[in-house]
Amino acid sequence: MQYEAASGEAAALDRLADVTDRYHLARGDELEHKVAALASHLGFSGRDLARPVASLSGGERGRLRLGVVLAQQPDVLLLDEPTNHLDLDSIGWLEEWLEDFRGAVLVVSHDRAFLDNVCRSTMELGRRSLRIYPMRYSEYVLAREDDLVRERALVERQQDLVSKTEDFIRKNGAGQNSKQAQSRRKMLDKLERIERPEDVWATAERIAFRFAPSARTGDIVLDARGLGADRGGRGLFADVDLLVRRGERIGIVGPNGAGKSTLIKILAGRGGPEDRGTVKRGTNLQEGYFDQHLGDVDPRLTAVDNVRRVRGDFTVEAARQYLARFRFWGDDPLRVVSGFSGGERSRLALAKLLLEPKNLLFLDEPTNHLDIPASEILEEALIGFEGTVLLVSHDRRFLENVTTRIVHVRDGRAEVYPGGFKDYEKASRGLSQPSSRPPQKAAPATRKESKAKSVALPEADSKQKYEEQRNAARTLEKRKRRIQDLEATIATGEKDLERLRGKLREGPGEDWEKLATMAREEQALAKKVDTMLVEWARLSKETK
Numbered sequence: 001m002q003y004e005a006a007s008g009e010a011a012a013l014d015r016l017a018d019v020t021d022r023y024h025l026a027r028g029d030e031l032e033h034k035v036a037a038l039a040s041h042l043g044f045s046g047r048d049l050a051r052p053v054a055s056l057s058g059g060e061r062g063r064l065r066l067g068v069v070l071a072q073q074p075d076v077l078l079l080d081e082p083t084n085h086l087d088l089d090s091i092g093w094l095e096e097w098l099e100d101f102r103g104a105v106l107v108v109s110h111d112r113a114f115l116d117n118v119c120r121s122t123m124e125l126g127r128r129s130l131r132i133y134p135m136r137y138s139e140y141v142l143a144r145e146d147d148l149v150r151e152r153a154l155v156e157r158q159q160d161l162v163s164k165t166e167d168f169i170r171k172n173g174a175g176q177n178s179k180q181a182q183s184r185r186k187m188l189d190k191l192e193r194i195e196r197p198e199d200v201w202a203t204a205e206r207i208a209f210r211f212a213p214s215a216r217t218g219d220i221v222l223d224a225r226g227l228g229a230d231r232g233g234r235g236l237f238a239d240v241d242l243l244v245r246r247g248e249r250i251g252i253v254g255p256n257g258a259g260k261s262t263l264i265k266i267l268a269g270r271g272g273p274e275d276r277g278t279v280k281r282g283t284n285l286q287e288g289y290f291d292q293h294l295g296d297v298d299p300r301l302t303a304v305d306n307v308r309r310v311r312g313d314f315t316v317e318a319a320r321q322y323l324a325r326f327r328f329w330g331d332d333p334l335r336v337v338s339g340f341s342g343g344e345r346s347r348l349a350l351a352k353l354l355l356e357p358k359n360l361l362f363l364d365e366p367t368n369h370l371d372i373p374a375s376e377i378l379e380e381a382l383i384g385f386e387g388t389v390l391l392v393s394h395d396r397r398f399l400e401n402v403t404t405r406i407v408h409v410r411d412g413r414a415e416v417y418p419g420g421f422k423d424y425e426k427a428s429r430g431l432s433q434p435s436s437r438p439p440q441k442a443a444p445a446t447r448k449e450s451k452a453k454s455v456a457l458p459e460a461d462s463k464q465k466y467e468e469q470r471n472a473a474r475t476l477e478k479r480k481r482r483i484q485d486l487e488a489t490i491a492t493g494e495k496d497l498e499r500l501r502g503k504l505r506e507g508p509g510e511d512w513e514k515l516a517t518m519a520r521e522e523q524a525l526a527k528k529v530d531t532m533l534v535e536w537a538r539l540s541k542e543t544k
Contacts, residue, residue, distance in 0.1 A: 035071060041093045042067045042086070043256045059085035059256070066094075075103040083111045084368065087256045088394055110372050112137055113396040120537050126200040134533035151197040154504060154519060158194050194519060201373050208325040209350065209381035214357035217246050218282040221360060221388045222267060227277035227414075229262045236262055240277070240414040242407065249382060249389040251399045251421060254409035260392045261292065261364055263409060267390060268362040288358035292365035292392070294345045296352060299338040303328055303348055306337060310355045326351045342369035350378070359387035367395045396421065479539050486536040493529040497522065 039049055042063045056064060062085040069077065077098075083091050095117045098105055109115055115122070115137035122140040124131040131147075133140040165184050172181040220243065227240035236259030244250060244267075252260045265271050267279060268289050289296070298306055307319040314322065323333045326347045337345065346369040353361075361382075367375045379401045382389055393399055399406075399421035406417040406424035417424040500522045504515070 038067050038071055041090060043090050070097065077101065077103060077105045079105065079107045081109055082107065083109060083114050083394070086394065088253060088396070089255055091394065110370065110375065111395060112372060121534050124200055126198040129198045132527070132530055134530045134537065148197050148199060150501070150504070155194050155196050158515065162188065207327050207347070207374050207377055209354065209378050211354060211381060211385050212357040214286050214359040214387060215284040217284050217359050217388065219246050221246055221282045221285070223280040224267060225278050227263065227266055229259055229266065229271070229275045231262065235412050237409055237412055237414045242416065244388060244390065246388055247386070248405055249391070249403050250405045250407060251403035252390065252392045252407045252409060253399070258409045260409050263414065264362055264364055264390055264392050285360050286358050287360045287362070288353045290349060290353055290361070290363040290366050292368060294349050297337055297345055297349050300336070302336055303333045306348060306352060307355065310352055323351060343371060346370055347374065361387065361389045363389065363391040365392055367393060367398050476543060479543050483536060483539050483543065486532050490529060490532050490536065493525060493532070497525055497529060500525065
C-alpha cells in the first residue's frame, strides 16, 4: 500500500491515510512493542521475528505457539506442557507472567518446580477417578498417600467383614441359625461395595533404571582445555577449561541457543572438526550418550529390534522381558518405533543406553519426554550411580536432586559453579538480569503541577473517578466479608471431616451400610471444603 501511495495518486494516498489511522486507533504500535517483548522473553531475537515459520525448529515452533496464545490475553488459558522447549530464564518469566494473569489457568505439566510455583490446586486424573487437591504439587504428593492408606484400610475392613459374613452364611444355611443367615445374605445384597482406590502412579512407577556394574575409572575422568565453538558465524563459547573427576554429576545450564548441547558433544568426543580445544580422557572409560533428539533410536525398527542391535545375544522373548522393565508390555515391543510417542522413544533410548555397563554418561535433556515417576526413578538411579555424569537439563527439580556441580553457558562464556543447582541459583541470583522489570514509578509532581492537573480535570471525569473508587471499595469489602465467611465455614467443615474420618478409622462393627453412608458423606464434605479453599485462596490473592 505504501508502494502504491508513492505514485502520488489521491486515491492511494487516501487509502494509506485511512489504514494508518485505523492502525493507530487499534494501538498497533503498542501491540508491536508487546509482541517484541513477548518474543524476547520466549527466546526469540529481533532477527528471528523476520524468519518464515517454515524455517523454525520443532522447539522454536512450540515456543511460537505459546507466544501466540499469551499475546491474545484470553480469559482462560489451557497449557499442555508449556515448559517443554523453554530455557530456565523463559520458564522463570512465564511463571511471573502467569502469577500476574487475571484469568483462569489449567496446566498439564511434568515440571514439578513449575507446578509448585504456578498452581495452587492439583488435579489427579485416572482411568476411573478424578481427585482434586486445593494445594501445590509437593503437598499433594504427601496428601494423596495419606488418602490412599486410609481408603485401602476401609476396603480391607469391608472385605474382611464380607468374608466372615459369607462364611457364617455357608455354615448356617440350614438349622437353628438359618434365619440369621438369610438376614445377613440380604444385608450383603444391599451392601454398597467400596471400590479399591485407583493409584494412578502405580503403573507409571513400574519402570527400572538400573545401571549394570562397570569398571572403575581413574580419578581424573576428563581434562578439557581451551574448548571453543562457533555456529552460524556466532561464537557460542571460548577458552573453556573443565576438569571432571570420578563420581561427579555436572549439570550444564543456560539459555536456548547458548551452546549447551554443543559443549556436551565436544566433551563426549562428538564435536565437529571446526571446534577448538582438547579433551584428555581418563582410563577404563565405558561411555554412554543420550541424545535429546533420540538419534540413537532407529524409527524404522521395532523396539525389540532396536534392543537386539545392541545385544545380539538376546532372543525376541529376552528383549521383550527386558523392555517390560521400561513399561513396554503386550504388543508394544513389536511396534515400529516411528509410531511411538515422545515419552515412549525416550524410555526406549534409555533402555538401549543401559544395556551395557557404563561408567561415564553424557545426557542431553534426558527428562524432556518422561513423566514425573520416570523422572524421579531416573534421579534415584543417577544419585546411586557410581560412575560420572554430565547432563544438560532445564528441569530444575531434576538438577537440584542430581547435580554436584554446575556449568553455566551464556553470552559466549562458560562459568563453573561449585556445589549443586541450589548453590548455583544463590550464587548467580545477584549476577543475572531480572526476567522482567517492575514498572517504574513516576517522579512526584510539584504542587504547581498538581494544581494545574486538578483544575484541568473536567467535573464529569471527577464524578466518574469517584464512582469507580466507591465501587472498588464496595467490591473489596464484599470480598473481605466473603473471606471471613469462608474461613468460618472451612473451619467447621474441617472439624466435621476430622470427626467423620475418626469414625471411619474406628470401623462400624458389622453395620457396613452405615460405613458406606459415612464414606459418601466424607467424600462429599471433602470436595465441598476443597472448593471453598480454592475460592478462599483466589479471593485472598485478589484482596492483597
